[in-house]
Amino acid sequence: MSDLFAPKQPAAPLAERLRPKHIDEVIGQSHLLGEGKPLRLAFQSGKLHSMILWGPPGVGKTTLARLMASAFDAEFVPLSAVLSGVKDIREAIAHAEHTLQQSGRHTILFVDEVHRFNKSQQDAFLPYVEQGLVTFIGATTENPSFEMNSALLSRAQVYVLKSLSEAELGELLERARADMSCVGRVSTRQDISVANESVGLKPDLQADALEFSTDAKERIIVYADGDARRLLNVLEQLQTAAEATELKNIDAKFLDNTLAQKLRRFDKGGEAFYDQISALHKSVRGSNPDAALYWLVRMLDGGADPKYLSRRIVRMAWEDIGLADPRAMQMCNDAAATYERLGSPEGELALAQAVIYLAVAAKSNAGYVAYNAARAFVSQDSSREVPLHLRNAPTKLMKDLDYGKDYRYAHDEVEGYAAGENYFPEGMSEVSFYQPVNRGLEAKIAEKLAHLRELDKKANK
Numbered sequence: 001m002s003d004l005f006a007p008k009q010p011a012a013p014l015a016e017r018l019r020p021k022h023i024d025e026v027i028g029q030s031h032l033l034g035e036g037k038p039l040r041l042a043f044q045s046g047k048l049h050s051m052i053l054w055g056p057p058g059v060g061k062t063t064l065a066r067l068m069a070s071a072f073d074a075e076f077v078p079l080s081a082v083l084s085g086v087k088d089i090r091e092a093i094a095h096a097e098h099t100l101q102q103s104g105r106h107t108i109l110f111v112d113e114v115h116r117f118n119k120s121q122q123d124a125f126l127p128y129v130e131q132g133l134v135t136f137i138g139a140t141t142e143n144p145s146f147e148m149n150s151a152l153l154s155r156a157q158v159y160v161l162k163s164l165s166e167a168e169l170g171e172l173l174e175r176a177r178a179d180m181s182c183v184g185r186v187s188t189r190q191d192i193s194v195a196n197e198s199v200g201l202k203p204d205l206q207a208d209a210l211e212f213s214t215d216a217k218e219r220i221i222v223y224a225d226g227d228a229r230r231l232l233n234v235l236e237q238l239q240t241a242a243e244a245t246e247l248k249n250i251d252a253k254f255l256d257n258t259l260a261q262k263l264r265r266f267d268k269g270g271e272a273f274y275d276q277i278s279a280l281h282k283s284v285r286g287s288n289p290d291a292a293l294y295w296l297v298r299m300l301d302g303g304a305d306p307k308y309l310s311r312r313i314v315r316m317a318w319e320d321i322g323l324a325d326p327r328a329m330q331m332c333n334d335a336a337a338t339y340e341r342l343g344s345p346e347g348e349l350a351l352a353q354a355v356i357y358l359a360v361a362a363k364s365n366a367g368y369v370a371y372n373a374a375r376a377f378v379s380q381d382s383s384r385e386v387p388l389h390l391r392n393a394p395t396k397l398m399k400d401l402d403y404g405k406d407y408r409y410a411h412d413e414v415e416g417y418a419a420g421e422n423y424f425p426e427g428m429s430e431v432s433f434y435q436p437v438n439r440g441l442e443a444k445i446a447e448k449l450a451h452l453r454e455l456d457k458k459a460n461k
Contacts, residue, residue, distance in 0.1 A: 015232040017179055018172075023067055026060060027172050027228070028164040039064065039159060043071050048106065050129055050136040052114070052144050052153070055161025056272075058227030061139035064161075065110040068137065075099045075107040077134075081116035089124045096134050107134045114138030115147035122149045129155055163226025170221060172228055173212075176235050180210060210242055215252040223259065234259065273304070277312060280355070285320045289359035296355050300348055310336035313354050324364035324440030331357050362440025370434035377431065384425035417452055420459030 020026045023033055023043055032039040042049065048068070053061040062078075069076035077092045096107035109125070111117070129136045129152070136156060140147060144158055164172070212220070220238075224231035238250055241258045276299050283291035299309060314332045321328040335354035339347030393403035408418035424430060436442040436449065 013232075014176060014179065014236045015229055018176060018232065019063055020060075020067065021070070023064075023071075026063065026067075027175075028168045029060060029064075029161055031162065032159055038157075043068070046072075048072055048074065048108070048135040050156040052138045052140060052148065052156045052158045053161055054140050054142075054144055054158055056141055056163050056226065058224075058229035058231075059161045059163060060228065061161060062110070062112060065108065065137045065139065069108045069110075072108075073105065074135070075105050076110065077107055078110045078112065081111055081113040081121075084111075086121055086124055089121065093128050093134065096128070100133070108137055109134040110137045110139070112139045113141070115140040115142040115144070119149055122152050126151055126155070164224075164228055165226075166221050169224050169226070169228070169231055170217065172231060173217060173220065173235070176232055177210065177212070180235065180239055210239060211249045213249065213251045216250045216255050219252055219255050272302075276302075276304075281312070281316055281320075284316050284355060284358045285363065287359055287363065289356045292355045292359045293352060296352060306339055306344060306348055306351060307336075310339050310351055313351060313358065316358055317354075319368045320363055320365055321358060321361045322364040322367040322442070323445060324362035324366075324437065324442045326441065328358055328361050362442075364437045364439060364442045366434060366436050366442060373433045377433070384428055387422070387424075387426050390423065415455070417455060419452075419455040 023040065026033055029039070031037060034040065042051075053064060055061060065078075066076060068074070075096065077095060079088055079092060092109055096109065099105050099107055109128075111125075114122070125134075125136055128134050136152075138148070138152075138156065144153055220231065220234055223234060238255070238258060241254075242248070242250060247254065276295055280292060280295035280299065283295055296309065300306060310332075314329070314336060317328040317332040332354045335350040338350035341347070342350070388402050389405060389407045391398070391403040393399045398404075408421050410416055410418045410421075413419070436446040438446060
């Protein structure tokens with residue numbers, strides 16, 4: 001049998017074939033790899049140092065670690081915190097010691113998803129990092145400030161990697177198309193053509209590169225959502241589907257039929273989660289209904305629990321609108337109850353309208369500030385006695401002890417207000433925690449309180 005029909009080894013995955021061999025081939029991270037930037041200087045310095053590469057998926061964390069090992073001719077030992085334990089760490093350290101003794105080569109110990117290691121596992125690296133036996137490079141999608149031990153964090157430089165821009169993803173897409181043309185479709189079709197010729201068939205299959213419409217390219221880039229690995233995986237998926245149907249041109253319709261619906265980048269409980277809920281809250285506080293609606297929909301689209309969002313929306317009403325518009329609290333509670341009754345997706349409309357209302361409502365954090373001020377005061381103050389005239393007197397004994405004596409019933413006073421009455425503990429200076437703002441209903445509240453203070457001054461004279 002001719003070698004033409006012998007089984008062929010499958011090509012390496014596209015992401016692996018396109019993995020950069022030098023930092024000049026890296027797409028993105030110009031803030032770290034540009035001339036005079038921190039990581040490029042690290043490559044040029046000739047000195048290895050431990051580091052944490054923090055960024056979203058598919059931005060090149062593993063690639064940079066491998067390039068570092070290549071540039072410094074160091075042994076590269078990868079570990080996954082998802083699959084590894086202390087035993088694996090010990091084996092990696094033993095390998096590093098053996099490598100140093102046998103060849104004098106230094107070892108880079110690369111730990112992917114390092115935030116998944118617990119404290120004891122992270123502590124296991126410390127003595128070997130301090131001794132200089134290994135250079136530690138950790139990759140994480142989570143904020144190292146929260147997920148990494150301070151001892152390990154203090155011994156490693158943190159580099160923040162960014163999602164790839166649309167232009168950078170476009171550049172990667174074109175680089176991938178060129179590779180796919182050479183390795184994928186060209187190789188397959190040429191092999192078939194040669195095979196056909198060998199048995200007298202017409203070589204009608206041409207070695208053409210896969211073409212993409214402008215709309216399809218734009219959708220692929222949006223689909224990738226800043227993630228280079230996702231983009232390359234999508235291209236491979238499309239190539240396979242196109243070859244199966246002998247299609248040469250990818251358009252938006254083929255794209256929609258081939259790709260499953262995807263979720264935007266969103267990690268429940270992770271960095272993206274807290275960043276987006278913060279953006280939603282601040283958009284509401286900043287009275288921008290469009291931005292607030294955008295972040296709400298982003299979170300719903302990403303898989304956030306609508307019940308969690310409904311609780312946060314109620315919190316926003318109390319914290320940022322307060323008494324400037326008491327209707328906001330009621331609307332948010334009604335929206336939460338509506339979601340409980342209707343569920344998704346119908347109930348999400350109620351949450352959306354509550355967010356819009358909060359964004360356009362008059363704002364006041366006066367109640368929030370007053371509550372925090374009162375808490376701070378009480379936490380540092382002594383346990384003062386309740387004045388006798390404010391105490392309850394349900395029994396004869398209590399009345400005999402003057403509980404409630406001389407209490408002035410406000411409803412019986414002029415304007416329903418006991419002017420000059422003291423409601424604080426004896427000997428305590430009067431404090432003013434609540435300072436209403438001059439917006440919404442609180443503007444009226446401020447006027448009323450000012451009037452009552454004037455009545456107090458007259459009564460005290």
